[in-house]
Amino acid sequence: MLQKRSFKKIYKNYLEFFAADHCVLKCWQCANFSNVNYPKIAKLATFCKDLKTLAKIMHVETLRFCGGEPLLNNEIVKFIKVAREINFAYTIGLCTNGILLKDVDDELFSQIDYLNVSLYPLSNYRNLKIERDSIIKIAKIKRKKYKFFLKFFEFYCFKPWRYSYVDLPINNSPLVKRIYAACSRAKNCHTIYDGYYYKCAMPIYLRRYLINMQISSKNILNYEKIDGVPLHQPDLYNRLITYLNSDVPLKACNYCLGTSGKNMRIKQVSMKELKDSKTKKINMIEDLLDISKLRESEKNASVARSRSLKQMGILKKINKGIDKDALIRTVGLRDVDSF
Numbered sequence: 001m002l003q004k005r006s007f008k009k010i011y012k013n014y015l016e017f018f019a020a021d022h023c024v025l026k027c028w029q030c031a032n033f034s035n036v037n038y039p040k041i042a043k044l045a046t047f048c049k050d051l052k053t054l055a056k057i058m059h060v061e062t063l064r065f066c067g068g069e070p071l072l073n074n075e076i077v078k079f080i081k082v083a084r085e086i087n088f089a090y091t092i093g094l095c096t097n098g099i100l101l102k103d104v105d106d107e108l109f110s111q112i113d114y115l116n117v118s119l120y121p122l123s124n125y126r127n128l129k130i131e132r133d134s135i136i137k138i139a140k141i142k143r144k145k146y147k148f149f150l151k152f153f154e155f156y157c158f159k160p161w162r163y164s165y166v167d168l169p170i171n172n173s174p175l176v177k178r179i180y181a182a183c184s185r186a187k188n189c190h191t192i193y194d195g196y197y198y199k200c201a202m203p204i205y206l207r208r209y210l211i212n213m214q215i216s217s218k219n220i221l222n223y224e225k226i227d228g229v230p231l232h233q234p235d236l237y238n239r240l241i242t243y244l245n246s247d248v249p250l251k252a253c254n255y256c257l258g259t260s261g262k263n264m265r266i267k268q269v270s271m272k273e274l275k276d277s278k279t280k281k282i283n284m285i286e287d288l289l290d291i292s293k294l295r296e297s298e299k300n301a302s303v304a305r306s307r308s309l310k311q312m313g314i315l316k317k318i319n320k321g322i323d324k325d326a327l328i329r330t331v332g333l334r335d336v337d338s339f
């Protein structure tokens with residue numbers, strides 16, 4: 001289902017959309033706080049309005065519906081159809097933990113280009129009355145019938161699960177800046193949510209988490225507004241370019257390990273359990289940052305940036321229709337391999 005490319009827009013390789021905030025699983029340190037989020041389903045009208053506005057100035061290679069668990073949204077097929085009508089992305093996919101696949105109407109599978117299924121250790125499926133093998137089987141049957149691209153992501157007990165956030169602010173600005181600069185989510189996990197564009201999920205959910213955890217009410221900011229770009233105000237193109245190119249960490253980064261957290265054992269923990277715990281453990285940066293992973297990511301980010309700059313030199317010569325200024329300004333923020 002590849003669609004015609006349109007240039008003269010900001011071009012990104014990937015954007016994700018959270019069709020539901022909550023999830024059937026409750027993975028501790030879920031980067032989207034889905035284990036501790038109250039149930040909330042995205043509204044089709046809001047998505048439609050936001051995407052139409054964004055599509056005027058941006059085009060993406062792939063749009064992925066995720067969450068939370070996107071299959072908790074009964075209107076998920078309508079969301080996909082809207083994205084197709086708007087012609088926002090070349091490919092459209094969905095990422096699920098697979099638990100609800102057995103209940104999904106087949107129309108969904110006829111609408112997607114690819115399906116990602118995250119698989120967890122067997123213990124995660126306890127009490128859900130589902131076998132991990134049956135998730136794999138259903139996905140493969142649907143793939144055979146509807147010919148979408150299928151990929152499983154295996155999450156083992158320790159790897160590749162990492163701590164995502166901390167409970168108290170990191171009072172070390174240079175370190176926050178390093179974590180942000182090395183954070184692959186800041187470059188790859190952009191999203192839109194209730195009228196705003198974000199670099200990651202943290203600003204959307206952090207305030208709710210901190211308030212609910214009742215650790216400290218001091219310095220809790222309105223990250224949803226401060227760390228995002230409002231979509232329905234004038235001059236979106238230039239405001240978004242400035243945001244994408246900024247090397248200043250988000251305010252939410254003060255509580256975040258980005259993609260440099262230590263490996264951890266996946267376990268299921270709800271907000272109720274976290275709050276009820278008599279020996280509530282406060283997650284601190286000193287305990288949870290993987291400094292060698294941070295150094296490795298910093299090195300990779302630097303190599304990727306020089307490679308992108310090199311490619312840009314070639315691209316500038318061959319892509320006459322591209323908004324070159326926008327490309328140059330966004331270099332380093334995305335993979336240009338796809339051109």
Ligand code: SF4
Binds near residue numbers: 023035069
């Ligand atoms: S399966 Fe786990 S990691 Fe994925 S959205 Fe649900 S709670 Fe988060």
Ligand code: SF4
Binds near residue numbers: 179202252256
């Ligand atoms: S809050 Fe900052 S460090 Fe954390 S995922 Fe977002 S951009 Fe990365």
